[in-house]
Amino acid sequence: MSAKEHLVIFDTTLRDGEQSPGATMNKTEKLRIAKILEKLRVDVIEAGFAIASQGDFEAVKLIAETIKDSTVCSLARVIDKDIDRAAEAIRPAQRGRIHTFIATSPIHMQHKLQMTPDEVVEQAVRAIKRARNHVDDVEFSCEDAGRSELDFLCRIIEAAIHAGATTINIPDTVGYAIPEQFGETVGQIIQRVPNADKAIFSVHCHNDLGLAVANSLAAVGQGARQVECTINGLGERAGNASLEELVMAVRTRQDLFHVETRIDTRHIVPASRLVSTITGFPVQPNKAIVGANAFAHESGIHQDGVIKHRETYEIMRAEDVGWHTNSLVLGKHSGRNAFRSRLQELGIQFETETELNAAFTRFKALADLKHEIFDEDLQAIATDTKRKDADARFSLVCMRVCSETGVVPVAELTLMVDGKERTAEAEGSGPVDATFRAIESLTDSGCTLQLYSVNNITGGTDSQGEVTVRLERGGRIVNGLGADTDIVIASAKAYVQALNLITSEGSKQHPQAADV
Known part of the structure; x- marks a missing residue:
C-alpha cells in the first residue's frame, strides 16, 4: 500500500466558531484557545477576520506573534482593504495565510452581490493576486459552493489557481449538501480543473442537516486534502464540522481513508472543555468523542463485554482522546x-x-x-x-438570598455600578429569578434574557456550577459566564458579566456581509 497522504486540519473555532450567537471572545481568550490548538498540532489556525473590528485585528496579530507550530490565517473578503488588513495582522507569523472568498452560487451573485459571473471571477482573481503580493500561502473559497453550478465552479477555480491560490476551498456554506452528491462534486472539480494539481482542495461544511462531518469525509474520499472544522462543532446556526469527530473517524477507519493527520489526539478533550468554558456553549452528554457519555456503558451486556474485551463495544480508547481523571x-x-x-x-x-x-x-x-x-x-x-475588567461598569459586591418552602424567594444584593455601591432587594418565582430582578432594578439594562443554562464543571455535589446567561439588546447577543459552588451566586456573576459585555463591546463586521 502506498504511503498515507497528509490531511490538513484547518481549525476555524476562533473565526467561524465565534460567529455562534453570543460566543464572542476577547483576545486573551482567543490566545488561550490558539495555544491549545497548537498543542493539538492543528495545521492551520484561522485566528479571525482582521477587518471586522480592532479587537479582531489585535487578536489575530497576537496569535501570529505567539504561535510557532501552526500556520496562522486571517479571513478577508475580496476587497483591497480586507486583504491589506489581513496581511498586516498575520505579518508577525512564522507561517501566515490569507483566506479570501466570494460567493459563487446564482442566488448569492444575483441577490447579495448583484454581480455578473464575469465580474465575480474578475474580483476573485484581483484579490488573490493582491494577497500573493503579501504572502505565498493564499486560500480561495467559493462561498455557497454547495448550491453553485459545477461549470462555473470549475471556471473560477481554474482562474483562482492561475492567479496564485495555493488552497481551494469548496464550502457547503448553508449546510445544503448530501454526502454522496457533495463528494462527487468535489471529485469532479478536481478531475475537470486543468491545473488542479497545483493546489490543495479543501472543504468547509456546515451542519444544518446534521451532515457536516459526513459531507467532509465524503469529500476526503474524493480527493480533498484539507478539512475545515471547529472544536465541538461550534459555529453559526447549527455549527460546523466537528474537529474531534473528523480526526477520530479518519484515525479509526484507516482501512477506508488513506490519509493521516498530525493531530495529537490526547489534547482533544482538554481543548473541548476549554472552548466550552470560554464560550459558554456546553457539550451535550451524548456528543461523540467529547461528551460525558461518549465512553459510558449503561447496559449490563455492554459492561460485561467491555470488561472481558474492550473492543467488543469500544472502537476507540478513551485515554487516546484525553479522557482521564487528572x-x-x-x-x-x-x-x-x-x-x-x-x-x-x-x-x-x-x-x-x-x-x-x-x-x-x-x-x-x-x-x-x-x-x-x-x-x-x-x-x-x-x-x-x-474576564475581570477594572473598567467594567458593573461588579457583584455581595448578595443574600432567602428561599424556603411556602415563602416567596427574596434576593438582596449589592452591585458596584459605575464606581458606586448600590443595593436592591427583589422577589421572584425562584432564587435565580429574584436575583436577576434585583440586578435589573439597579441597572435597568433593557436586555432580554434569551438563555439560562447550568452545567456542573466536575462530578460530585461539591462541584462548581457553571452558568451561562445569554442577553440580547438591540440585535446584539452576548453570553455571560459565572462559576461558583453556589448556583445562585454563579448565576449573578454570569448575568453581571453579560451586562458588562453588552454595554462595552462594539459591533463587528460579519464576514459574509456584502461589500464588494
Whole structure:
C-alpha cells in the first residue's frame, strides 16, 4: 500500500466558531484557545477576520506573534482593504495565510452581490493576486459552493489557481449538501480543473442537516486534502464540522481513508472543555468523542463485554482522546508555586502578578469548599479571573438570598455600578429569578434574557456550577459566564458579566456581509 497522504486540519473555532450567537471572545481568550490548538498540532489556525473590528485585528496579530507550530490565517473578503488588513495582522507569523472568498452560487451573485459571473471571477482573481503580493500561502473559497453550478465552479477555480491560490476551498456554506452528491462534486472539480494539481482542495461544511462531518469525509474520499472544522462543532446556526469527530473517524477507519493527520489526539478533550468554558456553549452528554457519555456503558451486556474485551463495544480508547481523571491534589495549605506550576502545565498564563494573585485567592477559597480541585476548576478560575475588567461598569459586591418552602424567594444584593455601591432587594418565582430582578432594578439594562443554562464543571455535589446567561439588546447577543459552588451566586456573576459585555463591546463586521 502506498504511503498515507497528509490531511490538513484547518481549525476555524476562533473565526467561524465565534460567529455562534453570543460566543464572542476577547483576545486573551482567543490566545488561550490558539495555544491549545497548537498543542493539538492543528495545521492551520484561522485566528479571525482582521477587518471586522480592532479587537479582531489585535487578536489575530497576537496569535501570529505567539504561535510557532501552526500556520496562522486571517479571513478577508475580496476587497483591497480586507486583504491589506489581513496581511498586516498575520505579518508577525512564522507561517501566515490569507483566506479570501466570494460567493459563487446564482442566488448569492444575483441577490447579495448583484454581480455578473464575469465580474465575480474578475474580483476573485484581483484579490488573490493582491494577497500573493503579501504572502505565498493564499486560500480561495467559493462561498455557497454547495448550491453553485459545477461549470462555473470549475471556471473560477481554474482562474483562482492561475492567479496564485495555493488552497481551494469548496464550502457547503448553508449546510445544503448530501454526502454522496457533495463528494462527487468535489471529485469532479478536481478531475475537470486543468491545473488542479497545483493546489490543495479543501472543504468547509456546515451542519444544518446534521451532515457536516459526513459531507467532509465524503469529500476526503474524493480527493480533498484539507478539512475545515471547529472544536465541538461550534459555529453559526447549527455549527460546523466537528474537529474531534473528523480526526477520530479518519484515525479509526484507516482501512477506508488513506490519509493521516498530525493531530495529537490526547489534547482533544482538554481543548473541548476549554472552548466550552470560554464560550459558554456546553457539550451535550451524548456528543461523540467529547461528551460525558461518549465512553459510558449503561447496559449490563455492554459492561460485561467491555470488561472481558474492550473492543467488543469500544472502537476507540478513551485515554487516546484525553479522557482521564487528572486532579490537582492541593488544599488550602498548598503554595503559590505548586499552583503556578499546574497552570503552566495547562498552558494558562497571566499577564500580571496581580492577576495570578487574584486567581490564587480564588483557588484558596475553592479549596476550602472542595476536597479536590480538578483541571476544569482551574480553567474556570482562569477564565473568570481574566474576564475581570477594572473598567467594567458593573461588579457583584455581595448578595443574600432567602428561599424556603411556602415563602416567596427574596434576593438582596449589592452591585458596584459605575464606581458606586448600590443595593436592591427583589422577589421572584425562584432564587435565580429574584436575583436577576434585583440586578435589573439597579441597572435597568433593557436586555432580554434569551438563555439560562447550568452545567456542573466536575462530578460530585461539591462541584462548581457553571452558568451561562445569554442577553440580547438591540440585535446584539452576548453570553455571560459565572462559576461558583453556589448556583445562585454563579448565576449573578454570569448575568453581571453579560451586562458588562453588552454595554462595552462594539459591533463587528460579519464576514459574509456584502461589500464588494
